[in-house]
Amino acid sequence: MIFSQLRELGILGINNRIGRYILRHNKRSSYPLVDDKVKTAARAEAWGVPMPENYFAISSFGDLKNFPHQISKLSSFVIKPANGSQGNGIVVISEVIKDESGWITFKRSSGRIMEMDEIRHHISGILSGLYSLSGLPDTAIIQQKIDMHPVFNDYCYGGIPDVRVIVHEGFPVMSMVRLPTKDSDGKANLHQGAIGAGINLKDGTTHHAVIKNQMVEVHPDTGHRLDGLKLPHWQEVLELAARCYDMVGLGYLGVDIVLTPDHGPILLELNARPGLAIQIANVAGLVPRLERVAQEVSKGLTAKERVTFSQTHF
Amino acid sequence: MKKLTPWLVTILILIPAGLITYKTYFLKLSLLPQKVDDVWNYHVSLKPKDAQATSVSFPIPRSGDGLKITDEKIRSKGIDTLVDRNSDSAMLTWLSKEPIVNRVTYSARIDINPVIVKKIEKDFTTVYPKQIKKYLKLPVLTIEEEAAVKLLEGAIFEGGEEKSLVARKAFYYVNEEIQRNIKYKTIVDALNSGKGSPLVKARLYTYLLRRKDVPARIVAMLRLPLINEPPDEKIHLTFANEVFLNNRWIPVDTNRALFGERPDRYLVLHHHFEEIEKTISKKKVLYSIQIDRAVINKFNKAEYRKDILRKGSSIGFLSLYKLSLPVQSIFSTILLIPLGTLVLCLARNIIGVPTFGMFTPILLTLFFKETSLAFGLFFFLAVVAIGCLERYVLDKLFLLAVPRMSIILTLVILLLMIIAFTGLAEVFGASHIGYFPIVIVTSFIERFSIMLTEDGWTNTFKTLLGTLIISILTFALYSFPTLEILMFTNPELLFGIIAILILIGKYKGYRVSEFIRFRDLVSQLKKKAKK
Numbered sequence: 001m002i003f004s005q006l007r008e009l010g011i012l013g014i015n016n017r018i019g020r021y022i023l024r025h026n027k028r029s030s031y032p033l034v035d036d037k038v039k040t041a042a043r044a045e046a047w048g049v050p051m052p053e054n055y056f057a058i059s060s061f062g063d064l065k066n067f068p069h070q071i072s073k074l075s076s077f078v079i080k081p082a083n084g085s086q087g088n089g090i091v092v093i094s095e096v097i098k099d100e101s102g103w104i105t106f107k108r109s110s111g112r113i114m115e116m117d118e119i120r121h122h123i124s125g126i127l128s129g130l131y132s133l134s135g136l137p138d139t140a141i142i143q144q145k146i147d148m149h150p151v152f153n154d155y156c157y158g159g160i161p162d163v164r165v166i167v168h169e170g171f172p173v174m175s176m177v178r179l180p181t182k183d184s185d186g187k188a189n190l191h192q193g194a195i196g197a198g199i200n201l202k203d204g205t206t207h208h209a210v211i212k213n214q215m216v217e218v219h220p221d222t223g224h225r226l227d228g229l230k231l232p233h234w235q236e237v238l239e240l241a242a243r244c245y246d247m248v249g250l251g252y253l254g255v256d257i258v259l260t261p262d263h264g265p266i267l268l269e270l271n272a273r274p275g276l277a278i279q280i281a282n283v284a285g286l287v288p289r290l291e292r293v294a295q296e297v298s299k300g301l302t303a304k305e306r307v308t309f310s311q312t313h314f
Numbered sequence: 315m316k317k318l319t320p321w322l323v324t325i326l327i328l329i330p331a332g333l334i335t336y337k338t339y340f341l342k343l344s345l346l347p348q349k350v351d352d353v354w355n356y357h358v359s360l361k362p363k364d365a366q367a368t369s370v371s372f373p374i375p376r377s378g379d380g381l382k383i384t385d386e387k388i389r390s391k392g393i394d395t396l397v398d399r400n401s402d403s404a405m406l407t408w409l410s411k412e413p414i415v416n417r418v419t420y421s422a423r424i425d426i427n428p429v430i431v432k433k434i435e436k437d438f439t440t441v442y443p444k445q446i447k448k449y450l451k452l453p454v455l456t457i458e459e460e461a462a463v464k465l466l467e468g469a470i471f472e473g474g475e476e477k478s479l480v481a482r483k484a485f486y487y488v489n490e491e492i493q494r495n496i497k498y499k500t501i502v503d504a505l506n507s508g509k510g511s512p513l514v515k516a517r518l519y520t521y522l523l524r525r526k527d528v529p530a531r532i533v534a535m536l537r538l539p540l541i542n543e544p545p546d547e548k549i550h551l552t553f554a555n556e557v558f559l560n561n562r563w564i565p566v567d568t569n570r571a572l573f574g575e576r577p578d579r580y581l582v583l584h585h586h587f588e589e590i591e592k593t594i595s596k597k598k599v600l601y602s603i604q605i606d607r608a609v610i611n612k613f614n615k616a617e618y619r620k621d622i623l624r625k626g627s628s629i630g631f632l633s634l635y636k637l638s639l640p641v642q643s644i645f646s647t648i649l650l651i652p653l654g655t656l657v658l659c660l661a662r663n664i665i666g667v668p669t670f671g672m673f674t675p676i677l678l679t680l681f682f683k684e685t686s687l688a689f690g691l692f693f694f695l696a697v698v699a700i701g702c703l704e705r706y707v708l709d710k711l712f713l714l715a716v717p718r719m720s721i722i723l724t725l726v727i728l729l730l731m732i733i734a735f736t737g738l739a740e741v742f743g744a745s746h747i748g749y750f751p752i753v754i755v756t757s758f759i760e761r762f763s764i765m766l767t768e769d770g771w772t773n774t775f776k777t778l779l780g781t782l783i784i785s786i787l788t789f790a791l792y793s794f795p796t797l798e799i800l801m802f803t804n805p806e807l808l809f810g811i812i813a814i815l816i817l818i819g820k821y822k823g824y825r826v827s828e829f830i831r832f833r834d835l836v837s838q839l840k841k842k843a844k845k
Contacts, residue, residue, distance in 0.1 A: 004822045011832050013824040015663060020822055088768050121712030128716065130764060191769065208838075213831055215838060280434045280835045283842060 004157065010285030012276055025169065025251025026272050033180075033248045034270035037082045037141055040248075047247045049240065049267040052258075053144040061127060063271065071096065071119075072104055079123060082129040083138045089131030090187065091122055092145060092159065097148040110158050110186045114221055135291070146266070148258040151232055157221035158186030162268055163199070163237055163257045166278060169297045170245035172238045173311045174288040176281040177206060179233065182221045190277050195219065197226050198282030202311050204234025210280045237265045238310070242303035244270060261269040266284050289314050319820060320640040326813035330806040335805075346799055347618030353607070354538065357421040358583070360601035361561040362414055362539045371407040371593045372601060373534065373584035375825075378402055379563075380576065382425035383759045389419045402563070402585045405593075426581060428539075429565055431574040437477040437559045442529060446558055449529035449586075453521065455501075463521060470522075477528045481557045481566065481573075484522040487566040488515050506792055512569045516553040519568050529558035531564070532587035535580045538605060549603045556585060581605070615642075618803070629793045635803055642802075647683065651800040654679055654788045659818045660786075666827025668773075670761050677754045678785035683792055690741035691782075693733070698757050698778065700725050709767070719760060 003311040006013065012021075033039050037054075044051045055077060056070060071077070075096055093114070095107040106114040124138045132138035140229070152161050159180035166174045176196045180186045183193030189198050195216065197206040209216050209226035218225055231237065241255040246266065254274025257265045279286055292313060301309065337343045367678055376399065377383045388395050393410040408418050445629060455463065470487045471480065487675040495509035501518055504510030510518065516532045523530035533554045554567035554576070563585070565576035576582075592598070619635035634645050654676040658681045661667040669675050682690035708718055733739050756840065791797065799805055 002826075002829055005836055006824050006828065006832060009836060011824075011828075011835065013822075013828045014666070015825060016822040117712050150462065182575065191773075210834075213834060215834055280832065283838045285839070 010287035010291065011279055012286040012290070014276065016287075017276060018273075020254040021168070022273060026253075027249065030249055031272055034250065034253070034272045035083050037080060037084075037269060038139060040267075040270055043247055044267055047243070049243060049247060051264060052078070052146055052266060052268065055142045055144065057139050057141050058123055058127065059139040061124060064123060067120065067123070068116060069103065071142070072098070074142075078143045078145050079119070079126070080141045080143055081126040081138050082141055083132040083136075084126075085189065089122075089126055091119070092186070093119075094145065104183075108186075109160075125141045137274065146258050146268075147261055149232065149261050151229070151259070152179070154224040155219055155226070155229060157182050157219075159184075159188060160258055162188045163231065163259070164196075164267075164278060165241035165257065166274055167241050167245050167253045167254045167255055168290050168293045170242055170303065171293045171296065171306045172201060172241050172299075173293060173314060174278050174282055174286060175201060175238075175241075176278050177229070179209075179219065179226075181211070181219070183211075190275065194278055195226065196281035198278070199231065199286070201238070201314050202235070204231040205229065206231075208281060208283045210277065212281055213277065213278075232260065233259060233264045235307070238307045240265050240267060240305055242306050245304065246303060262281055319816060323813045323816055326809045326816070329809045330804065331810075333806045334804055341470060343621060344618075346796065346803055347615050354424045354426065354581070354605050355421070356424050356608075357604040358601055359417045359419040360599050363596070363598055363600055365415065366413045367598075368411065368413055369407060369409045370414055370599055371405050371419070371590075372420070372599065373590055373594065374404050374406045375422065375424055375581060375583060376402065376404040378431040378579070380427045381582065382427075383420075383422050384425070385423040386657045387419075387421045389421075391416065391418070393418060403583075405584075405590065424581065426578045428578045429576040431562075431564050434478050434564060434574050435560055436479070440527075441479065441562075442558075446529050449531050449558060450527060452522050452524055453588075459501050462502055463518075463525070466505060467522065467525065470632075475526075477526070478559050480526045480528050481523060481530075481559060481564075484519055484526075485566055485568060485573050486520045487569050488522070492518070492568075495568055512553045514556065516555050517566045519555050519566070523557060531563075531585060533558050533582055534584045534587045534590070535582045536603065536605065538579050538581060540579070549605060551583070552580075553587065554580070557611060592663065615799075634805055645805075646798055646802040647680070649805060650792050650798060650810055651676060651680070651806070652789060653797070653801065656814060656818075657788045657791060658784060659815060661780075662785045663818055664823075664825060666782060666825030668777040669781045669784060670765075670777055671756060674754065674758055675781050675784040676788060678781065679788040679792060681754060682785065682789045685739070686742055687786070687789060689739060692738070692742055693729075695783070696729055697726065697759060698762065700729065701759045701766065704759060705766045706764040709763075722759050723752065723755075726752060726759075 004034060007266045009139065031207055033043055038057060041051055041054055055074065058064060058067065071097075076094050077096075078093070079089075084090065091114075092109040094164045097105045097113075099105075104116055106119060108114060126138055127142040129137045146160055147255045148156060148160050155161065161177055161179045163175060163177050165172050176198050178188040178190060179195040179197060179295060180188050181193055181195060185192060187267070188194050190210075193212060195209050197209040197210055201207055205227075206229040207227050211220070216226065237257050237259075240257055244255045245251075245253060250270075250272055252272075252274075254271035256268040258268045259265055276286075296306075296309060327675050334345065338345055343719060356375065358372060358374075360370060360372055364715050374397070375381055375383055379402075388406065390408055393408045393414065396407045396409060398405045398407065406420055408414060429749050436589075466487070470483050474485065492504055492510060492515055493509045494512060494515070496511045498507055498509045499511050499514055501510075501514060501521070504514045504518060513532070520530045520532055534551050535554060537552050538551050539549075552569070554565065554569065554572075556563040557566050558564075559647050567576065574622050594601075615635065621631075622633045637645065654674075658669070658673070658675055662669060678690065678694065681693075685693075703725070704718070704722060708721065713721070762774065762778070765777065
């Protein structure tokens with residue numbers, strides 16, 4: 001059987017992920033808490049989990065009238081669909097440029113200039129549901145742009161890297177940092193060609209990296225070696241991830257965290273259907289870790305204790 | 315709860331299995347309507363043996379008991395023809411002023427059904443109508459023959475039997491006591507040796523009956539080849555009998571042990587061989603007969619429908635054959651959809667083929683089926699071109715989503731117009747274009763364009779290819795008429811399909827595509843393990 005090797009190595013496949021973990025551990029009724037970024041933000045505020053500030057939301061085409069006025073007060077921002085997935089529909093504006101005549105243009109993190117019309121068109125696309133998981137009309141969120149932590153200076157090409165932690169029943173089981181590349185258009189999305197670098201849970205150091213399922217050793221744009229990067233605030237990152245389980249109650253959860261230069265780790269978004277490429281980035285299968293966690297679930301440990309358990313065992 | 319799935323699956327499989335068993339074993343319905351394969355192309359060519367002869371005759375099949383003749387064609391090249399039909403047989407005669415040198419031909423399409431007389435009742439008839447009397451005429455026998463037949467008569471009849479019993483007793487004797495052997499050609503030979511040719515056996519049977527005042531005659535017929543028999547086997551005349559009991563002719567065959575039955579393997583050419591024996595003897599006419607199965611691949615749904623309605627009211631009630639014909643034809647197509655979902659689920663969840671949307675491949679397949687594969691593919695590719703246009707032209711205009719989709723829709727209608735004007739649909743063998751393409755296209759183009767923007771060309775075209783492969787595979791599956799008719803005849807199979815879908819839905823193993831995706835990971839892990 002061609003699959004026996006995959007099984008022996010404990011690699012988690014899509015069907016198994018859905019059938020055994022997502023369907024069994026993630027209650028359908030809790031999905032809106034993670035899929036809708038407005039709801040996630042409200043819940044996070046109540047739990048004291050730090051997230052990027054939402055400046056305002058645009059939920060109807062009528063709201064677009066006020067938009068130029070509202071936006072002119074900001075110096076940088078991010079546009080996101082509230083129900084988006086895989087980083088689709090996200091536009092990062094690093095600078096709002098006003099010339100003498102008061103004409104406003106926007107500079108994207110990639111350096112490209114966008115006109116007001118283009119931005120409005122993009123938002124109307126979000127509103128009509130172009131990027132939403134269900135295809136139904138959606139809300140656009142105008143969010144605080146987060147600055148990159150200096151530790152990533154040599155590891156990034158445009159955009160902001162984030163840390164993905166897979167949390168099973170509150171236990172962090174595997175983690176990677178996603179580094180944007182030229183190919184990924186500055187997005188930290190593995191599908192679009194961003195780098196995924198596996199992290200040692202014990203000390204927060206990267207050890208392997210992949211681009212689109214293929215192992216890589218150096219960053220294709222900066223040429224910097226991808227292993228041995230030690231992430232700051234590592235303990236806080238894992239505890240934040242573990243607490244997200246208590247916050248939304250999903251047993252198989254992808255937690256995306258950004259490291260900010262001045263506020264430490266903050267929660268970017270949650271994902272109820274995290275991808276499987278993290279296994280390639282870590283050169284490790286998820287199945288043995290998930291099964292080990294299953295034995296600990298009934299003990300009712302706190303977030304801190306769960307993190308300690310994971311750091312000792314994985 | 316853990317046991318729920320196996321129970322459910324078992325029940326879902328048992329329902330169709332039970333119903334089909336009930337239908338085939340208890341109601342004796344066939345699993346499928348029988349294929350219409352009892353239609354034959356018959357062809358005979360002949361010329362007189364005597365080069366100076368100006369006429370030639372040959373029997374031709376005639377519609378009646380078990381036979382339906384259509385498409386009769388007589389080729390005679392300026393020679394007059396004359397058909398002499400009596401109540402059950404027909405003779406075709408070619409008449410010319412000049413000697414007939416070239417072969418003349420007759421051909422027809424013949425639909426043959428078996429003739430079965432289930433109940434043969436006692437018969438005490440004493441007076442027969444005029445046209446039957448000729449079947450009582452005793453032949454002139456030699457003294458030797460006369461004596462032999464008389465002796466035999468005394469042995470098999472008690473005297474005073476009613477006529478159906480006479481027919482049976484004679485049948486048992488000739489059928490069992492005289493072995494078929496073409497070398498023994500006279501009655502005396504047959505009675506002395508216990509062996510006889512089919513014609514002699516038929517003759518003997520006729521004499522025995524006529525002597526007891528039972529009308530009987532010799533039937534000249536052709537044995538048709540079986541499905542797996544080589545078609546070029548030479549076809550000869552063979553013989554059987556018919557007995558007149560209770561005012562109807564009943565087939566009897568002492569060469570093949572059949573009383574009251576003539577299977578559809580035998581094509582009767584003439585019902586009164588004695589009458590034509592001399593005309594068609596080898597001294598008079600040279601003939602060769604060809605007969606082969608007409609190739610038509612249709613199922614006899616009408617007959618099956620009658621069968622179902624006759625055999626069980628409850629099954630008849632549940633059968634789709636009860637519906638009106640237009641509704642039937644809709645169901646025979648849409649019952650294939652679940653089969654398509656089966657292919658789709660296998661491809662997506664077990665192999666891991668990417669597709670646009672969930673059901674786009676199946677909608678595409680239905681579109682292919684409605685038009686044609688070539689046209690469907692052409693149209694699909696044209697639509698892909700519109701998708702690219704959207705990506706590279708419409709995106710630049712920054713239009714709101716709904717007007718943009720509406721423009722695409724309008725473009726599709728323009729495309730349909732172009733197709734209609736240029737006659738492209740006919741070129742690709744599509745008979746008509748319905749509203750259907752518009753439905754598929756709306757869902758498809760937008761997804762395609764977004765994917766092109768976000769995932770790039772490579773991923774989009776992989777998905778495109780996946781979608782096309784699945785729809786072509788499904789199309790191939792849909793092209794088996796047997797499958798379509800199987801689903802239509804036994805729609806309870808849908809429960810079985812649900813059972814398989816549950817099993818696929820429960821599949822937690824790897825996908826074939828993951829074998830490729832994790833290839834690098836596997837080799838790295840193995841390296842790690844070695845260290």
